[in-house]
Amino acid sequence: MILYEAYNLDASNPYTMFDVHDLIWELHFHRAYECVFVCSGEICCRIEHETYHAKPGMLLFVMPNQLHSLTTSGTSHCYILRFSPELIGHFHNSYLDRIPRDSCFAFRSSEDIINFYLSQKAKPQNIYVLKALLYKICGELVEHTDFLYRRNSSKDLLIYSLLDYIHKHYTDKCSLRTAAEDCCCDYYYASKTFIKYTGISFVDYVNNLRVQKACYLIKNTNDTCMDISLNCGFTSLRSFNRNFLKYCRCTPSEYAHANHA
Structure with a gap:
């Protein structure tokens, strides 16, 4: 990633x-x-x-x-x-x-x-x-x-643009289709290039990034899980919990307990 x-x-x-x-x-x-x-x-x-x-x-x-x-x-x-x-x-x-x-x-x-x-x-x-x-x-x-x-290929430049888009929009609705449109690129070409460079899909990348940002907030703030999930771009607490467990192998509550002990 x-x-x-x-x-x-x-x-x-x-x-x-x-x-x-x-x-x-x-x-x-x-x-x-x-x-x-x-x-x-x-x-x-x-x-x-x-x-x-x-x-x-x-x-x-x-x-x-x-x-x-x-x-x-x-x-x-x-x-x-x-x-x-x-x-x-x-x-x-x-x-x-x-x-x-x-x-x-x-x-x-x-x-x-x-x-x-x-x-x-x-x-x-x-x-x-x-x-x-x-x-x-x-x-x-x-x-x-x-x-x-330095010689960057067109694919290198596309990856930089897609990642820059994700960084700016991961807290909102962040889809490959809107990212590709923003980069003036074909959706299917962007999808294929992104997976080739990162090894994972655009959606998995965005959710992984959101979970990493959530980990930081859990460690460094007293915000509730609901507030953190919304601030990191998840549309529901259920989606937040599911993705957190997927990438961290534990629940947000378990992570908070381990890092605030």
């Missing part, structure tokens, strides 16, 4: 960093840059049509709007740094329409990433400290590989 993640990174919130164990993220894309530094284990990363196997000490570099997934076989530990293009303005403008030939490399300054994560947990870091780290990463990437001009 591909997730479209519209991270609102701006001048007041230019980056986010995660300390992640046993990473499994489905195929997705977003406007931000993303760096994944592997501390232990092995992470399999698909970036568009390439697959990488990153081991400890290696860094994966994902450009804005590149489709990518991250999975672990066994156990893993990594740091993920996601940041706004504006933080590396010179690099971003220089390689705006290009992508790395090889997006995985051994990062020589690994301690800098670890130290930055530990220090920013204690207090917000000076923005220039972050920029120094990011440009060091960019510098090693440029030394490691050359860059290719």
